[in-house]
Amino acid sequence: MLATSDLHGQILSYDYFANRPLFGTGLAQTAALIAAARAEAPNSILLDNGDFLQGSALTEMAAAADRRRGRPHPAITAFNVLNYDAVALGNHEFDYGLDRLAKALAEARFAVVSATVLLRPGPEPTADRTLVPPYVILTRHMRDRDGTEAEVRIGVLGLTPPEILDWSGDLLAGQVWVRPMVAAARAWVPQMRAEGADVVVCLAHAGIARPGFASASDEVAIEIAQIGGIDALVAGHTHLVFPPNPALMAMPGADPRIDSLAGRICGTPTVQPGHSGSHLGVIELELTATATGWTVTGGSGRTVSASEVVAGLSAPAIRRFAAPLRAAIASDHRAALAWTRRRLGQTTMPLSTYFATVADSQAMRLLAAAKEAAVRRALQGLPEAALPVIATVTPFRGGGRGGPLNYTDIRPGALSVRHVHDLYPFPNTLRAVRTTAAELRSRLERSAGLFLTLRPGLADQPLIDAAFPPFNFELAPAVSFRIDLSRPPGLGERIRDLALDGRPLDRDTPLVLATNSHRLGGHRWAGVEIPLPRQLCTQAIAAYVADHAEIGPQPGAVWSLAPLPGASVIFDSGAGALDHLAEVADLRPELLGLTDQGFHRFRLHL
CATH class of the missing domain: 3.60.21.10 (Metallo-dependent phosphatases)
Known part of the structure; x- marks a missing residue:
């Protein structure tokens, strides 16, 4: 067979x-x-x-x-x-x-x-x-x-x-x-x-x-x-x-x-x-x-x-x-080649996912900005229009089980249909939920399960839990927070200093989460879905690029892995990561060599 x-x-x-x-x-x-x-x-x-x-x-x-x-x-x-x-x-x-x-x-x-x-x-x-x-x-x-x-x-x-x-x-x-x-x-x-x-x-x-x-x-x-x-x-x-x-x-x-x-x-x-x-x-x-x-x-x-x-x-x-x-x-x-090469706009900055699971990423900010803009348009005239709109996003092409070529690497220049699907390779529809900051924190806590528990003062600890499905990792680029990896996953103690526009988010703060049909259906939510006109996430991203014509640095906040004195971790990425080390400069990356699977292995300092 x-x-x-x-x-x-x-x-x-x-x-x-x-x-x-x-x-x-x-x-x-x-x-x-x-x-x-x-x-x-x-x-x-x-x-x-x-x-x-x-x-x-x-x-x-x-x-x-x-x-x-x-x-x-x-x-x-x-x-x-x-x-x-x-x-x-x-x-x-x-x-x-x-x-x-x-x-x-x-x-x-x-x-x-x-x-x-x-x-x-x-x-x-x-x-x-x-x-x-x-x-x-x-x-x-x-x-x-x-x-x-x-x-x-x-x-x-x-x-x-x-x-x-x-x-x-x-x-x-x-x-x-x-x-x-x-x-x-x-x-x-x-x-x-x-x-x-x-x-x-x-x-x-x-x-x-x-x-x-x-x-x-x-x-x-x-x-x-x-x-x-x-x-x-x-x-x-x-x-x-x-x-x-x-x-x-x-x-x-x-x-x-x-x-x-x-x-x-x-x-x-x-x-x-x-x-x-x-x-x-x-x-x-x-x-x-x-x-x-x-x-x-x-x-x-x-x-x-x-x-x-x-x-x-x-x-x-x-x-x-x-x-x-x-x-x-x-x-x-x-x-397929003709369709994917159709031009939508251009970008003045690189968009990559080589380090999107460990540091702030402009690629993730672009996805969030496009989803938030589409949801805000749909909320016009509704009571929820006055609430903050926060999008959750995932670095779908972030290595892992997809192998060492499974990364988004878009250079400054033309943005085409293929780039939209490179950033978002699934036909999910855009969805929105009225909820609170407590639900946002809960989702970020579950996402932090991607990382293993670390110990201070210990060098070269493995960072990623290979058994955690990478597609279940979510970020919310509109908010700032730190992930404390000294705490074990599942206890609700990893997400620290969650803030919006520099102000701490109280757990009861109302907000609208912009998500997708897969997330909304496959997980329990504390909130009420807001009906939206049917639109694919890829359509929302393409429209955002076309509307702006030129994509520069996107608004958002910075998230990070919390400092852990004396600790360093092992992190695998693609060959193109060498051109994006500035994205993790604060983690002092050191190239250690190639893995048997073809990944570039780095040491990152927390």
Whole structure:
């Protein structure tokens, strides 16, 4: 079983928003891994675990009907060209609504499955009316070790996170319902077996929970792996790689149910193949004939890195494997380049995210200013117009799981559509909540969980908690504050000296928080949402740039990591960080060298 997951529209190994080739990712390079695996094991099927319809300029073009002119979605075209057998729906497939999803899937020449997304719920899962089939049973003729042809029936079950009703609720409310993933799997697997499935593989768009933490509904891979009747599991969603997973292996209290060497969870062969085509998941199962069919008698999981394998191939070989895919997507590629290069304005200053998680950043200030301006316009004539508007923003391209090229680096000069999506790569809508400074402080406290607890006087302490999802880190550039990392996360004691316009913010101070649809749906809020006209965050940013024509230093306040005498930390960033050391001059950065992953490692002094 060959598997990809979380491709996010990365098909041709090209970063449209940074306007450069992107080595080591994308189906154009994963195609070589797929071809090699198929040659080695003719008894194979190819699967995808969701989040393929969103994430690049190709997918944004496909989501805009006026730019498509009736062409199939490029991600669907890619799956058709590579002869995928089945795919599951992830959460980002719903970012553009059901109509766009249906149009995209109409061109699929492979099975699309999800047992959790419902058009009408029944009294039990097996009585649900699902949006797409909950599973498919693939009949394949394979050869055994003696060369004898045999029929094998492979059941493929899909599970989509229930949070789609939170994250895309403005598009889905009242149209679909969602079952919990574990409950759906427990109900459908027996039916798949009753219908004659010799093998059952589950495509679960969920990650593997950290040791010592309760599983969130999007990190339930361990619970799913325990369900009887599942022979193999493909995990995803959190963009991590399994096996191996050093973070899971090295953390204290490592879960004994997770075998990172053999690629098994609770004895079930499992893979989580990274993101953007960075890895190919390979699950090997051994089947033994019985009187009633076939039984799985052994298996393991492994992942193959595209960057490592492709680096060993010649340029002609890479082109040969990718040629059918490139030919099929060529016109989409040209259209995406033309769209992303459309000029909106210009900037007099650099905009980067190399140090946006540790210091004040003009890139983050620009995002906040654009969101605040759009919300203020929408509040005109409302009672909330008199309140302060404070936007929360995230350095989405800030390295981490995205790798050493995953940074925004915009030089002074022209600002184009691609730069807007480089700063904000998600199709979220702008939202606003009337709340208080207490809620703002609470959100900043949760964001500060990105950092590990530090000790005074200790050198070279790791700063970033690798298990903390980077997309959950938020800043509020309109306010000043310090983060005290001597205090452990989760106690509400890290955010110090929170102030607006130089004045301390009392916890009961009313204000309007400008946020996005994903944040509003995926987290609890203390406040009341203010209805706004529907507008994408990227549209608000593009409008702000166009209205100002020339972008200079943006207003805002300064946040910082609180001083910790005698302490220094280790911080990894991209190669371009060397051109932006002035942004962290007060932290006295020292370059220590390159990591095995290609990051530039710095020592920062607190």
